[in-house]
Amino acid sequence: MFANTPITVAKGDGIGPEIMEATLHILKEGGAGLEIEEIEIGEKVYRRGNSAGIEQSSLDRLMRTKVFLKAPINTPQGGGFKSLNVTTRKLLGLYANVRPCVAYDPYVRTKHPGMDVVIVRENEEDLYAGIEYQHTPDQAQCLKIITRSGCQRIVRYAFEYARRNGRKKVSCFTKDNIMRLTDGLFHRVFDEIGPEYPELEREHLIVDIGAAKLADTPEVFDVIVMPNLYGDILSDVAAQIAGSAGLAGSANIGAKYAMFEAIHGPAPRRAGQNLGNPSGLLLGSVMMLVHIGQADVAERVHNAWLRTIEDGIHTYDIFKDGISQEKAGTQEFAHAVTARL
């Protein structure tokens, strides 16, 4: 049906291998045309003395396939290990991190029914540039870097995303009453580019006020674009109050490459017990299917997943008040999804 698209896959750490297996099983049954190359990343690679958690040969492969489906990994504490997430985002130029946070009321417990927010997080700059230094044991500094071209790319991405997906409003959060040059630049670029999208409503909020509103009445937001660190914090907030951080997928998009993942971590204590929830990774891979031009498979898989949730089939981490439910293991959950394809 499709020419198979080559993608690179990494199973990661903790519950990673189990949820990746479940996800790939569903994708295959759903008819995705994928040619899968596997690489090793994370803890095992760090332990071999590689401070980035990924070998050069794996990076080369990634760059050939251009599309990367990544399970969560563990970064060992201390010892100069660098975050693989941050490294790949920077090496591959993945400037946009897109995180849809949707309430599945009444099928998943939420205090915020009707919530449907997409956080578009700048993914390379800000305090994540990784420039930190310590002159004396008593003082440390970290550089927050914001560039005009970085702002332009992410702000345009947010408006294009909103237009492409029939969204109505783009909000921008910064703290430019304090950081007038850095966050001010982000805000200014938002005001410059916004008018090119006259059909979209737009607004700017100081991030503390925006965050409070997002946590209290998320249903008033649609697409929100923001610098890296705010996006890190507030996408976790939004995913969690929508129902669970375990249900959110994430697309990391660049001009040449793209990486798809779950927003949650590897949950090492749950590993190897058939307990992990593959939903976040599966929804990440649904975004991947759209990205590689297999939108109808994406829709089929997404719908099967929705029907599974609606039928009350859940892994152990998901709560839903007052509705009969079945507690499924990772594999049982995956089979329930494939049965609904």
Add this chain to the structure above:
Amino acid sequence: MFANTPITVAKGDGIGPEIMEATLHILKEGGAGLEIEEIEIGEKVYRRGNSAGIEQSSLDRLMRTKVFLKAPINTPQGGGFKSLNVTTRKLLGLYANVRPCVAYDPYVRTKHPGMDVVIVRENEEDLYAGIEYQHTPDQAQCLKIITRSGCQRIVRYAFEYARRNGRKKVSCFTKDNIMRLTDGLFHRVFDEIGPEYPELEREHLIVDIGAAKLADTPEVFDVIVMPNLYGDILSDVAAQIAGSAGLAGSANIGAKYAMFEAIHGPAPRRAGQNLGNPSGLLLGSVMMLVHIGQADVAERVHNAWLRTIEDGIHTYDIFKDGISQEKAGTQEFAHAVTARL
């Protein structure tokens, strides 16, 4: 009853003068022993060309009385105006920003009944050091500065606060998986000082995960200590989901000086219409009364305010589902409080 304690008061902008008048009226009726000196700050001072929004003579007065009760002010956009909040915090060495965020369920609408969280925010360092520069129109940088002594002061304050107020747990939020030197220092100091308070439970959470948990299940937290910017964002989140940012007061504490305020802004569009809610400023001034040794007046005023809320008397900004309520103006609300003293 008390020797009058000299304090400096500033009425600020927007709804500031109205809520300050209401607050001072309640304090007086409550029997607070205060000798009030008034200074002018904010918009009018900025407009006279003073880029800090406060004259030197006012600062001198502040430093004499040592205690400052401050209404919200307006900082004009652009033109090199500096945030008066940040300036006074730095000039007066107000290193601890204490923000209790309490649910008044069922008297004020909240999705988080039982919430009772105190955010202890570091108040001088971090990106708020105000060191920002721009080499070219295309790139701007801001310095995040963290010092060991700054961390020690705020972490110790948080543990002492918890002990003094019979709290059970102190949580610490940082992003030290990315900012290993700066946020790492904060986390390390937390781990160093914590064991001196063996009766208090303690935990560290990465700020994105902590923020998500705070927004979803705030009732699991007690005292939370964190660097400046996270505290700015998450105290607004906590106050808002507890019921309303309009109900939260804030204490800014230093070794010599202290400043008390509401956490909300001047709401200029509501100004001059008897619409402002004096609760945030009043609860700030209750903390002030404790600070200056008038704890029994503080309790009396606090209880009268609580009874007012419990009797369903509210200003227009407060919602409470399913309970009969009366919508009061600023003055009517203040009179309702004094009637319950």
